[in-house]
Amino acid sequence: MTATSRPGDGAGQMILVTGVYPIGAHLAGWRHPAAYPEIVMNLDAMIDLAQIAERGKFHALFLADGNAVRQMEKRGLFESPGPSDRPASFEPTTVMAAISQHTDHVGLFATSTTTYDEPYLVARRFSSLDHISKGRAIWNVVTGSYPGDSLNFGNEDLPDRQTRYAKSMEFLEVCKGLWDSWAEDAFLQDKASGRFLDADKVHTLNHQGEYFTVKGPLNLARSPQGYPVLFMAGQSEPGREMAAKHADCLFSVAETKEESIEVYNDIKGRMAKYGRHPDELKIIPGIRANVAETHEEAVQLYSELNALVTPELGVQYLSAQIKFDLAGYDVDGPLPELPAEAHGVTSIRDSLVRYAREHDFSIRQTYHHLLANQETPPFTGTATEVVDQMEDWFTSGACDGFNVNMPTLPLGLERFVDLAIPELQRRGLFHADYTGTTAREELGVPLPQNPYFASA
């Protein structure tokens, strides 16, 4: 096992994840002269990013996902989509299967929903990806927060969050049960006796629950990691509880170190009642990293990119992020009062609105802030400056690592790998090379035991 992250003790090393969707994290990132000229359905750009990330020893490559085309009612934003709108993107498990054939170590992180899919099918796809990648599959478990998704699955309304999480929890338990269908040594393949498998090494789940009835067993052999690494992202109350019970890693959203420490302690504090050690769950906030040779060069990049965004587009972008239509409000006036509860991702909205109010931002200042940071803190400047901030968070018990996103690609990732990674390694904060054989080993999360069969 590789070293696990132990914030504050000075001995641990951080986990780093980055996105593989080539559009860049700034709304205008794809328009930068150095950005990829073509990114729609472009596997080659994604392989390029994956190989740059692997050169930088990143632990995992992340691909977000949804099941709808977004922003169709907002012409400007629809034609200039935000990084999380994805009007045309690959289905994650298939593209990760392709990327696995061009990489050797980096974890492969596919998003898949528990609200619209079937547990038997999801369990198969991720087990398949784990076998294909030789133990590098990671599932980002989402309940599908975008209301428009439900219209593609026969439902008029998005189920409420409590229902989605209750269903998600059961979905996960079914998947785990299916992944435990076979002992590791079930497949004998003994030519002499004619026994391909041992009939006593298979377990039938027979699950009957509130949302699902699934008999099993799964028709795949136990995968190299037992289960794929389980990632979650929700920061709502039910999201925190589900993560404490089931997740190996959690994406968190925090604008400040203090906020991140609060989230970190709260979620780790919930684990004991599930019989889990705090180290068994890695908490990984998102950050926007903009590293350059000089501080001025990094700031200049944001100025260039912000200049490409018109107020009309900026306001539409902010409206979509906070789930509230700001058209008609004075762009230089403050944010209006917002309804307390909104469907969908609320952790991003809450932290963004709080930050704007604390800084007395106008709508324009808020969207400028959003463009550079989205929901994440700005880590901008030289490698020393950026790594100082990362070190401060990591050693203060605010995180076990970071999901690092870059404003424009591949430039941002190349700079991070060439400038920030060596500085992190020099300080002993990041591994010098891959040491494990699976994503679980690299991330320092335990290999699940099969409750029905003693470990081979």
Place this chain on the structure above:
Amino acid sequence: MTRHMNLMTGLGSIGGHLGGWRHPRAWSNTSMNLEHHIEVAKIAERGLFDLLFLADGNAVRQLDKPALFEANSPSDRPANFEPVTLLTAISQHTSQIGLLATATTTYEEPYLLARKFASLDHLSKGRACWNIVTGSYPGDSVNFGRDEHMPRADRYERSEEFVEVVKGLWNSWAADAFLEDKESGRYLDKDKVHVLNHVGKHLSVKGPLNIARMPQGYPVLFLAGQSDQGRELAAKHADCVFAVADNIGAAVAFYDDVKGRLDAYGRTPDSLRILPGATVYVGESEAEADDVYDELQSLISPAVGVPYLSKLAEMDLSGYDIDGPMPDLSGDVVGISSFRKNIASMAEREDLTIRQTYERVLPSMGHVVFKGNAVQVADQMEEWFTKGACDGFNLAAPVMPFGLESIVDHLIPELQRRGLFRTEYTGGTLRDNMGLATPKNPYFDAEQVLQLS
């Protein structure tokens, strides 16, 4: 233009004969072995095959028949990759061969399925092919919250609506919708997207799909059903259909029936390819082919042979005298009925005992067997192809990889010498290579002339 056969073969690495994986020349470690699948794909691409096929289901089968369960018959697949993820990986190691993945319309969601196949088509640069199945194995249903298997008529009704929804989703975007114009900031053209708004009996799907129009427009669409509903669905929607026939007469009858249904849908006979399954035992000499055949037969005991026949015939034969006649197999069943019908007519026609029947079924799996040296096997294939029985074949090799290597090294050159099979890939996409039209998008290129090669 000379008419060429379409040839496809399975991507499986255990071989098509129940004893295939036990043969001394078979791969010894095939369970979840990606490298073997890649090797199969490369051998088939060397042989210029049109397609690689991966069958699929959503259950572990034969749990109640321990002897057969442990022996792992070729269509049971207790441990198998999910097809679309596997074929995506294979696409990165091949450049021309078509990638045929099976997926069910009974348990999947059309939006998710449309995405997976569109993704595969983009990732493979236009080589995706979908084998549309309704899920004939009753045991699949209990993995999807159902107590009972949906009756065939309902499965087909849903399947037809499902295919129409998926096609509608694939028509969401014009081919030139994504501008990616850095200067103007227009990533896409909002007038080049179509919202499906489907509301039907089984499905409600709004659309649009969140994937750009794929290289082939749609993946090549395959169907396998031999029932009346299956034939009609094929005539309406499919580019290719599997056939199950153990003699040329039955194959001709099926061919004429299905091709005869195309006119009603405004389609030409060549727009649907009919590909019967055939198991090929080919050697450098006739004697070599016979030896392999006999070796494989000797590996199967009655303890495995009888439950294997029971499975294909959809009837438990364990209580019957193994050297007595086959019992009556008339009557409908819930699952695959085409094998059952063929087995029943063969046993009756030739007055076979149960033992004789399973010995006949083992090497063929209900299909026809072509055995001999390359000239002898090519003679039989040529006869079927030129006498209106098929447009090509789904060839099964009994032992892997040796059986497929024999086909590629001995049989393919003989077929090429006779002008029956291509000598190089000529197209850019699978549709181009097979000479199938690329579908036009009814919302955006209505005037576009069908591209027929």
